[in-house]
Amino acid sequence: MRIFVLFFLLAVFSVSYGKNIKLKDLPEELSNYYPPKSDKMEFVELMHLLSTSMTGVVANVREGDWQNAEKWAKRLQENYLKIGKMVKKWDKLLKKDDMEKLVKSVESKNKMQTMGFVQKVGKSCVQCHKSYRLSAKIKFHSPDFEGMNIEDPVSGLDYSLKDYMKAMTNDMKMMRIYLIDGKKSKARKSGFDFIKRFDGMTQMCGDCHTDKLSEKVYFGIEAEKRITALREAVVNGELTKINKQLKWLSQNNCSKCHNVHQTPYLLKEKFGGK
Amino acid sequence: MIRFFLLSVLVFTVGCDQIEALFLEEDLLQRPPSKRCSECHTKIYNQWKDSRHSVAWVSEEFIKKTKNRTKTKCLSCHAPLEIKPEEEPELRDKLKDEGVNCFSCHYRESTNSIHGPYKVFSPPHYSTYDPDYISSKICAGCHRKTYREWKTTDTDKNCQDCHMPAKKDRLIQKFPFKYFHSKKDLHNHSFPSLKAKERDFIVEIKKDKSGIILRIKNIGIPHTVPTAQQGSPKYYITLTGFLEGKDIFKDNYMLTPKSGLKPGKWKEIRFFVDPEVYKVTLTVERKLSWKNEREKVMEKSFHFD
Numbered sequence: 001m002r003i004f005v006l007f008f009l010l011a012v013f014s015v016s017y018g019k020n021i022k023l024k025d026l027p028e029e030l031s032n033y034y035p036p037k038s039d040k041m042e043f044v045e046l047m048h049l050l051s052t053s054m055t056g057v058v059a060n061v062r063e064g065d066w067q068n069a070e071k072w073a074k075r076l077q078e079n080y081l082k083i084g085k086m087v088k089k090w091d092k093l094l095k096k097d098d099m100e101k102l103v104k105s106v107e108s109k110n111k112m113q114t115m116g117f118v119q120k121v122g123k124s125c126v127q128c129h130k131s132y133r134l135s136a137k138i139k140f141h142s143p144d145f146e147g148m149n150i151e152d153p154v155s156g157l158d159y160s161l162k163d164y165m166k167a168m169t170n171d172m173k174m175m176r177i178y179l180i181d182g183k184k185s186k187a188r189k190s191g192f193d194f195i196k197r198f199d200g201m202t203q204m205c206g207d208c209h210t211d212k213l214s215e216k217v218y219f220g221i222e223a224e225k226r227i228t229a230l231r232e233a234v235v236n237g238e239l240t241k242i243n244k245q246l247k248w249l250s251q252n253n254c255s256k257c258h259n260v261h262q263t264p265y266l267l268k269e270k271f272g273g274k
Numbered sequence: 275m276i277r278f279f280l281l282s283v284l285v286f287t288v289g290c291d292q293i294e295a296l297f298l299e300e301d302l303l304q305r306p307p308s309k310r311c312s313e314c315h316t317k318i319y320n321q322w323k324d325s326r327h328s329v330a331w332v333s334e335e336f337i338k339k340t341k342n343r344t345k346t347k348c349l350s351c352h353a354p355l356e357i358k359p360e361e362e363p364e365l366r367d368k369l370k371d372e373g374v375n376c377f378s379c380h381y382r383e384s385t386n387s388i389h390g391p392y393k394v395f396s397p398p399h400y401s402t403y404d405p406d407y408i409s410s411k412i413c414a415g416c417h418r419k420t421y422r423e424w425k426t427t428d429t430d431k432n433c434q435d436c437h438m439p440a441k442k443d444r445l446i447q448k449f450p451f452k453y454f455h456s457k458k459d460l461h462n463h464s465f466p467s468l469k470a471k472e473r474d475f476i477v478e479i480k481k482d483k484s485g486i487i488l489r490i491k492n493i494g495i496p497h498t499v500p501t502a503q504q505g506s507p508k509y510y511i512t513l514t515g516f517l518e519g520k521d522i523f524k525d526n527y528m529l530t531p532k533s534g535l536k537p538g539k540w541k542e543i544r545f546f547v548d549p550e551v552y553k554v555t556l557t558v559e560r561k562l563s564w565k566n567e568r569e570k571v572m573e574k575s576f577h578f579d
Contacts, residue, residue, distance in 0.1 A: 035344030144341065151508070153528035188484065192546045202532035203506050207339060210347070210504070219532055231544060235484040 023135045025271060027089040034140040043086060049079045050125070057106065058118060066109045073106040073114075080121070095124045139271050142264035143208065153200040154193050161204070168197040172246065175234065184237045191234030191242070195227060198249070205257075218253055297397030303386055305377040307369055314398065315376075316447040321463040322376070326564065330373030335564050339504065348504060351416035354378045359411035360421075379412075391461075394445070395454055408434065419531070420501045427537045429496035437465050467562060470495055472572040475535070477556060479576045486513060486545040486554060492535035502531045505563035509534060509571070511543060512559070515551035523547050553577050 033043035056072030077099050084091025102117035149158040152167065159167065171194035178187035202219055209215060226245050233241035302310065308328075312319030322328050330336065330352040331343075340348045353370040354363035357379045369375065380388045387400035391407035406412045410432040414421035417433070424433070440459035446452045474494025480487050488511065492499055500507035509529040514521045525545045535541055555575045559568040 036342040039344040039346055039349075151506075151528065153526070156526070188546050192544070196527065199533050200528060200530070202530045203508075206530070206532055207504065208345070215532070235544070 023138065023267065023270070024131050026132060026135050026139060027087050029087045029089070030136070031140070033086065036144075046079055046082055046086070050076065053079060054118065054122065054125075057102075057114070061106070061111055061114050061118075066106065069106050069114075070103075073103045076121075077103050090128065093124065093128060095121055098124075135271070138264050138267045142268055143261060144268070145261075145265055148204065150200065150204050153196040164197065164200075168194060168201075171197060175242065176239070179237060179239045179242070187237060188234055191230070195231055195234070198227065217256070223249070223253060298400075299398045302388075302399040303381070305366075305368070305381055308372055308375045308377075311376040314446045314448040314451055317443065317460065318445070318463045319376075325464045326467070327374035327463075327465060328372065331370045332373065333564060335505070351503070354416070356382060357412065357415055359406045359409070360414045362415055362418075374416075392445070392455075392458060396451075397454075398451070408432070410434075417503055419503050420497045423497040423501060423537065427496040429537075431496060434461060436468055438462050439466070469560065469569060470499055470558075470571050472574065475558070475572065477574060479554065479556070481551075481578055484544070485547045486515075486551075488513065488543045488545065488556065489540050490535060490543070491540045492537050495535075496537055498531060498534040498536050500529065500531050500534050500560060502563060505531075507531065507563045508561045510557075510559045510561070510568060512557040513545045513547075514555045514557070515547055516553040516555070517551050522551065551578065 030043060031037055034041060053072050053076035057069055057076055060066070060069035060072060080094065080099050081096070084094050098117050098120040102114060102121055105113035105117055145161050148161050150161060150164045151157075152159045152164060154167070171190045175187050175190040175194060178184070178190060205218055206215070209218065226248050230242060230245035230249070233245060308319060308322065326333070336348075336352060337343060339345075343349060350363050350365040351374075353366055353373060355366035355378065357363055357374075363378070366378070380390060382389050382402070382404075385400070385402050387402045388396070389402045389404040389407065391404070393403040394401050410421060410424060413433045421433075438461035440461050442457045443460035444452050444457055445455060445460060470492075471494070474492060476491045476493055478489040490511070500509050507530075510526050511529065512524065512526040515523040525547070527543045527545075529535065553575060555573060557573045558571040560571050561568045
């Protein structure tokens with residue numbers, strides 16, 4: 001009996017902890033409607049048109065304005081069918097018959113039937129969003145750091161972002177290690193290199209963060225003060241002060257940036273980056 | 275003399291009010307390709323062809339940085355429809371490959387005329403004298419950051435004084451219109467990106483137990499160096515230390531537009547150096563956004579006691 005209970009519990013816990021969360025890959029055609037292939041975001045625009053048309057139908061049916069309801073139903077149908085033309089793979093997922101019946105029921109001014117078909121068509125939207133929305137957000141709406149090069153102020157070479165980050169964090173770690181190991185001169189060199197690379201980040205972030213507020217957050221007066229204090233602490237080899245300034249920088253610069261960008265970027269990489 | 279003669283003949287034969295109608299070439303006010311403007315303004319056109327403005331839309335650097343021109347907020351300044359003082363322009367639909375072209379800067383729909391810094395008689399198109407063209411404001415819609423930096427200074431120079439240096443010449447090269455105006459200050463439309471000189475900086479160097487502290491102040495350039503709205507121009511401050519005639523260390527510091535040398539402000543840079551050097555050489559170089567090579571700005575040696 002005990003063995004049976006044990007196996008039962010094991011099975012339950014394996015199921016709860018072994019849950020795989022999958023992100024569905026997207027049809028390749030969809031990328032034609034997003035950067036870098038297109039700057040017009042045609043697919044997003046289509047989604048907005050569909051959403052507005054659906055609201056137009058429902059609102060007018062509720063108000064008993066059948067003339068306008070018909071106008072919006074036809075727009076809804078027209079745009080709904082465009083999905084299949086833009087992304088062939090999704091054509092078969094469309095509830096074309098229900099869409100047709102929705103238009104017909106609006107034309108015949110049948111409120112009950114219309115709302116029924118609105119629900120059926122709407123369900124196909126919900127299902128598609130459930131399967132693909134998160135993937136599309138990750139793949140097309142998060143910044144693409146792929147192929148981004150950044151000039152390394154220490155070596156003068158162009159580094160990939162990953163290599164640059166690795167070099168910068170390595171400087172930070174080595175500065176601490178050398179200080180703890182009593183190698184002050186090497187610690188200073190690593191500390192100075194870290195500061196150079198930290199400053200060098202302005203090359204990249206400024207490409208997108210062009211407004212004053214985001215500049216202030218990442219490269220503002222407070223960050224500058226902390227870097228100056230860090231430099232002094234590095235010169236004097238004061239580990240406690242170094243840690244204090246690094247803590248501030250990691251909370252206010254590194255973490256903020258990583259929390260916003262790194263998570264979607266790591267997921268994006270799973271799609272193959274492009 | 276020729277000018278007076280030609281004008282007299284014209285006025286006598288057709289009358290003042292009809293001259294404009296007689297010579298008006300309407301397509302000139304319909305935002306034509308820049309080549310069309312070159313038929314009269316050949317010199318200005320040729321200068322513009324050599325400028326970064328003419329390749330603003332097609333430059334490799336721009337295409338790469340904007341992920342194949344999909345970073346939409348960058349686009350309008352690279353193919354603007356109409357430049358207005360201190361206002362971000364709209365992106366135009368046609369002739370984008372010409373980047374910042376003739377009509378971007380000179381045509382105004384509100385007056386249906388070509389705007390510029392002179393009051394001129396220009397029969398082929400309507401012209402409007404516009405004092406904005408002798409002010410930095412006209413550049414400020416796109417070069418916003420540099421303009422803001424410039425505004426913090428008390429300089430009496432504007433953008434055009436340095437980046438559109440003038441030379442006495444004719445605005446027009448086509449006969450007979452070339453004789454309609456006297457020679458004027460023809461402002462260089464290649465918009466040279468001037469290089470700073472040694473006299474533009476004050477440098478102080480001192481040595482302490484931890485290394486060398488270099489202080490540098492931009493006293494000559496009325497904006498941060500390097501400067502850019504976007505792009506990635508750089509300055510490099512390199513220090514070479516000598517001991518008994520041999521260079522024993524070399525260290526450099528890279529400056530970007532965000533960490534650059536602000537006008538009138540000291541910047542302190544620390545160089546880590548262990549050995550006892552008796553002499554250091556400071557080299558300042560720059561690299562323009564669209565170039566791979568560095569150019570030397572200045573070199574100076576300092577001796578320690």
